[in-house]
Amino acid sequence: MQNSLRVALLGGGTIARLVLEHARRGDLPGIEIAGVEGRGAASRGAALAREFQVPYAPDRAALVGLRPGVVLEAASHDAVREHLVAVLASGVSVIVLSAGALADDALRQAAESAAAASGALFYVPSGGIGGLDALKTACLAGVEEVSIQVAKPPAAWKAIPYVEALGVALDRLDGPTTLFEGPAREGVPHFPQNVNIAAVLSLAGIGWERTRLKVIADPALKLNTHTIRVRGRSGSFTIVLENVPAPENPKTSWLACYSAISALKTLQSRVRFGT
Numbered sequence: 001m002q003n004s005l006r007v008a009l010l011g012g013g014t015i016a017r018l019v020l021e022h023a024r025r026g027d028l029p030g031i032e033i034a035g036v037e038g039r040g041a042a043s044r045g046a047a048l049a050r051e052f053q054v055p056y057a058p059d060r061a062a063l064v065g066l067r068p069g070v071v072l073e074a075a076s077h078d079a080v081r082e083h084l085v086a087v088l089a090s091g092v093s094v095i096v097l098s099a100g101a102l103a104d105d106a107l108r109q110a111a112e113s114a115a116a117a118s119g120a121l122f123y124v125p126s127g128g129i130g131g132l133d134a135l136k137t138a139c140l141a142g143v144e145e146v147s148i149q150v151a152k153p154p155a156a157w158k159a160i161p162y163v164e165a166l167g168v169a170l171d172r173l174d175g176p177t178t179l180f181e182g183p184a185r186e187g188v189p190h191f192p193q194n195v196n197i198a199a200v201l202s203l204a205g206i207g208w209e210r211t212r213l214k215v216i217a218d219p220a221l222k223l224n225t226h227t228i229r230v231r232g233r234s235g236s237f238t239i240v241l242e243n244v245p246a247p248e249n250p251k252t253s254w255l256a257c258y259s260a261i262s263a264l265k266t267l268q269s270r271v272r273f274g275t
Helices: 014-025 044-052 060-065 077-089 099-103 105-118 132-141 161-166 184-190 196-204 254-268
Strands: 005-010 031-037 070-073 093-096 143-152 177-183 211-217 224-232 235-243 249-253
Touching: 005 014, 005 254, 014 031, 014 044, 014 070, 014 254, 031 044, 031 060, 031 254, 060 077, 070 077, 070 254, 077 093, 077 099, 077 105, 093 099, 093 254, 099 105, 099 184, 099 196, 132 143, 132 196, 132 224, 132 235, 143 196, 161 177, 177 184, 184 196, 184 211, 196 211, 235 254, 249 254
Parallel strands: 005 031, 005 070, 070 093, 143 211
Antiparallel strands: 143 224, 177 211, 224 235
């Protein structure tokens, strides 16, 4: 019989709750929830651990002490910066959902080195977009252009310091308004909860400087709409995804949340279709 994969959750938000709900219903066969890590007894992670009756880890030492095979990071860029390298160095694999933190080349390189030294897996799943398989294949032949346009309802862009500094009146927009346009390297850090998908696209494709990002607030939208365009020697393709926002967090999409479930199932399965 195949051994269970012990999974610890880093973060106590929408994605962690979704994973715990699926585990409680028995929808994740072969996966055992080792516990939840958060910041202190008053954190959302602590409350979630109590609700689902799983162990709680108040710090990284306690997290590693849960003996997980993999840590699913569903917290923040800060959490990635604080924990990623040390957890990988301890021999525990990490699934990173807050991929925008990896715009820091030194952090990413340190994580790659730690994973190589310990044998742990450093895994960044697709999140709320598709087409990464085609992009990676096209890059083997040569790709000249990659762009992603991230357009969401105005509510998704609230409480973001960069947007507030622009002085955009999100509640009074009368049409699509561009909040950022430029290299992904520059734009991703401005939107730590909203455009991690642009980070994944950059990492899988032609890099942070050459991947173009356009961020739009559009009062006519109800869905988070991502448009990816790729042009290269093997041809061109355009993918448009219209994702339902997560009910408790309009900054992210349900598809991004469920990508965490898919990543766990992929790690546990010995059969894979696609890349």
